[in-house]
Amino acid sequence: MPNLKPAANPAASRIPVAEFTPEMKETHTILIxxxxxxxxxxxxxxxxxxxxxxxxxxTEGSRIAEEGLKSVHNDTCYPALLVIGQMMDALHSGRYDPHKIAFLITQTGGGCRASNYIYLLRKALVKSGYGYIPVVGINLSALRGGTGFRVTVPMLYDIAHCVVAGDMLMCLHNQCLPYELRQGDxxxxxxxxxxxxxxVLDGKHYQCAGKLKALYPAIVRDYGMIKRSKEKKIRVGIVGEIYVKYSPLGNNNLEKFLISEGAEPVVPGLMAFLLYCVxxxxxxxxxxxxxxxxSLGSEILYRYLVGKQKQVIRAIQKEGSFAAPSPFSETLKLADGYISRGVKMGEGWLLTAEMVELIHEGVENIVCTQPFGCLPNHIVGKGMIRAIKEKNPDANIVAVDYDPGASEVNQQNRIKLMLDTAAAKMRG
Ligand code: SF4
Structure with missing residues (x-):
């Protein structure tokens, strides 16, 4: 039985913390x-x-949100509700021995509720009688987890390179999937x-950066070899709160839906969010x-990561048949004239800048995903649409709310309406 001790955060001091001990590395599976x-x-x-x-x-399905609603207060923001619901669903599925698992939660360390997910989860576990299950956190501003789970600098180094490499695959994947002539290619x-x-990741730390970079030309070439139709499709940008923007569970498989409607989803990379935090x-x-x-530490890290992002951009540009993402140094300038770079709750100024960036890249159709309970992103997302449209009259942006009670049909109808407008414009 793990040690239970009070939480470090005074606000959560009444919630006991089960520590992930070094021995648990052998015995416990961390569910993510x-x-x-x-x-x-x-x-x-x-x-x-x-x-x-x-x-x-x-796992997916409506039962995840139902588990979330049972475990946390119903005014908790939707991403927290789903993440915690997915963990509680796993726990109740009977697939795992509760004495042999731990949960991992990623946190941005920002000023909004994102920094409290870990306490919400611990509280939910205690309430359901599973207070002994350790919860470890990867937090961008403070690393915690217990004596047995340590987020080390070499780990963060590899994770940062996974983000750059993952962005590259996602960018090329999205530009091929809607056009592939043979399903599955x-x-x-x-x-x-x-x-x-x-x-490559199996090798030594500090070698992965060079080895991943060496793969880039072959990766772009390989995607370039996929036989694709030349049909002109409506390109639709996806922006919003980080979880509902990326997670198929959070946005009801938005990318899949857009492709089924004959559109091409354009999703800004995760590195932009990491760079925004730095x-x-x-x-x-x-x-x-x-x-x-x-500040100097942030500056050094910032320059390093911007350099890594540029390696991917250069590799894509060199091959010539795919649209490359914009470098972050350009993205951040696009917020100017719309919103102060001091606005940094939730996705902050980055969300506004990403909408402007998509429009400048010719992706005028945008779905702005908004989770229930997310005040910061309603301000920098939905709240900025009017200002963006005033300066970019051709912008065709729809804000879509995601919450446990939202009807998927209503969400899809709003998106279809946006696509109809885009199609009419395409026809001229
Ligand atoms: S950004 Fe929004 S959804 Fe995410 S934790 Fe903060 S309030 Fe909740």
Whole structure:
């Protein structure tokens, strides 16, 4: 039985914390809720290389939200409700021995409720009699988890490269899947390169960056060989709160739906969000003063990651048949004139900048995904649509709400209406 001790956060001090001890590395499987299918497979490999037993939770269906509603207060934001619901569903599925599992939760460490998911989950576990199950967190601003789970610098290094490489695969995958002439070709290429990347991750830390980069030209070539139709499809950008933007569970398989409607989904990469978090450290120092040392650390990390993102962009541009993502150094300038870079709750200014970026890239049709209970992203997402349309009259943006009571049919009808407008414009 693990040690139970009070939580470090005074606000959650009454919730006992079950620690993930070093022995549990041998005995416990860490269950991870899925967000981004390609990226998370790579990140899972990094954890496995460190000796952790892991499993990605890929469950779906309305029962997940129902479990969430039973476990947390019903005004909790929708991503927390789903993530916690997915974990509780796994627990109640009978597939796992509750004494042999732990949960992993990723946190942005930002100022909104994202930083409290871990306490909500612990509270839900205690309430259901599973307070002994350890919960470990990967948090961008503070690393915690217990004596047996340590997020080390080499791990973060590999994870950052998984994000860059995952963005590349996602970008190329989305540009091939809607056009493939033989069903399954795109997924086959994606699976092949996930496998190759995992082999690279098996090597020594600090070697993976160079080895992954060496794969890039062959990856782009391989996607370029997929036989695709030349049909002109409506390109639709997907932006919004990070979980509902990326997670098929969170957005009711939005990408799949768009493809079934004859459109091409364009999804900005996860590295932009990581860079946004790092960049905020630099911006804070400029706006409010504070530790120059921390700001310098953010600056060095920022430059390093921007360099890695540019390697992917250059590889895609060199091949010539795919649209490459914009470098983050350009993305951040696009917020100017719309919103201050001091706005950094939730996805903050990045969400506005991503909408403007898509429009500048010719992707004028956008779905802005908005989870229930997410005030920050309603402000920087839905709240900015009017300002964006005033400067970009051709923008065709629809804000779609995701919550446990929302009807999927209503969501799809709103998106279909946006697609109708886009199709009419395409026909001229
Ligand atoms: S960004 Fe929105 S959905 Fe995410 S934790 Fe904050 S309030 Fe909740």
């Amino acid at each position: 809720p899925m967000m981004l299918p390609i990226h998370f497979e790579l990140i899972e490999k990094v954890l496995q290389n460190e000796g952790y037993k892991t499993e990605l939770l890929r 795109t997924q086959r290429v994606t699976d092949k390169w996930i496998g190759e990347m995992k082999k 960049y905020n450290g630099i911006e804070d120092q400029q706006l409010y003063g504070g530790s120059v040392k921390n």
